[in-house]
Amino acid sequence: MSVQISPSILSADFARLADEARAVEGADWLHVDVMDNHFVPNLTLGVPVVEALHKATAIPLDCHLMIEQPDRWAPAYVEAGAGSVTFHAEAAAAPVRLAREIRAKGARASMALRPATAIEPYEDLLPELDMLLIMTVEPGFGGQGFLDVMLPKIRRTRSLIERHGLQMWLQVDGGVSAETIERCAEAGADVFVAGSAVYGADDPAAAVRGLRAQAEAACAH
Ligand SMILES: O=C(CO)[C@H](O)[C@H](O)COP(=O)(O)O
Numbered sequence: 001m002s003v004q005i006s007p008s009i010l011s012a013d014f015a016r017l018a019d020e021a022r023a024v025e026g027a028d029w030l031h032v033d034v035m036d037n038h039f040v041p042n043l044t045l046g047v048p049v050v051e052a053l054h055k056a057t058a059i060p061l062d063c064h065l066m067i068e069q070p071d072r073w074a075p076a077y078v079e080a081g082a083g084s085v086t087f088h089a090e091a092a093a094a095p096v097r098l099a100r101e102i103r104a105k106g107a108r109a110s111m112a113l114r115p116a117t118a119i120e121p122y123e124d125l126l127p128e129l130d131m132l133l134i135m136t137v138e139p140g141f142g143g144q145g146f147l148d149v150m151l152p153k154i155r156r157t158r159s160l161i162e163r164h165g166l167q168m169w170l171q172v173d174g175g176v177s178a179e180t181i182e183r184c185a186e187a188g189a190d191v192f193v194a195g196s197a198v199y200g201a202d203d204p205a206a207a208v209r210g211l212r213a214q215a216e217a218a219c220a221h
């Protein structure tokens with residue numbers, strides 16, 4: 001699977017979201033962090049903003065739901081136009097049923113793991129998913145330092161995906177930057193979320209190009 005760069009609008013100017021989406025033209029997906037102040041101690045945006053963003057940009061929206069009760073709310077994000085919908089394993093009541101519903105509605109189904117959540121209990125669920133997201137910070141805020149202790153989990157997850165012969169994305173989210181992206185790619189990630197490293201740069205589109213070049217070089221090894 002080819003490298004995908006997904007800038008996170010968590011680090012963008014929320015008063016200018018349409019412009020900020022255009023500022024990363026050339027990115028593969030746009031990562032949209034939905035937080036409900038219950039699953040994580042922060043509050044961001046919801047379905048109406050995703051709907052508006054979908055109308056404002058051609059970039060596929062990669063919605064990361066850091067919310068309780070994703071079984072109840074995730075389908076609305078597909079209807080709002082999300083290209084992929086990621087729910088957290090720790091919050092989902094029925095992850096297989098939810099993944100099937102997301103796929104049936106026409107989006108990629110993805111499941112996220114907090115840093116302390118192991119992949120192994122979810123091994124048998126992998127065929128139900130189009131993507132697995134390994135958090136490399138505690139979810140809730142942008143601009144945190146990359147947790148390099150997550151690298152073995154990325155490697156183990158890549159091995160499981162290969163052992164099962166699956167075609168699925170492996171996404172990393174949190175602290176991904178020019179300093180850390182190569183280690184993520186070498187460990188087996190192929191979808192890279194970057195918030196502060198892209199929107200904190202003077203030229204966000206150039207930052208996307210730089211991250212892509214580094215990831216592609218490291219993935220080829
Ligand atoms: O899900 C997230 C936080 O919970 C964000 O996607 C992530 O933190 C991106 O920001 P940065 O690249 O600055 O770490």
Ligand SMILES: [Co+2]
Nearest residue numbers: 033064173193
């Ligand atoms: Co995210």
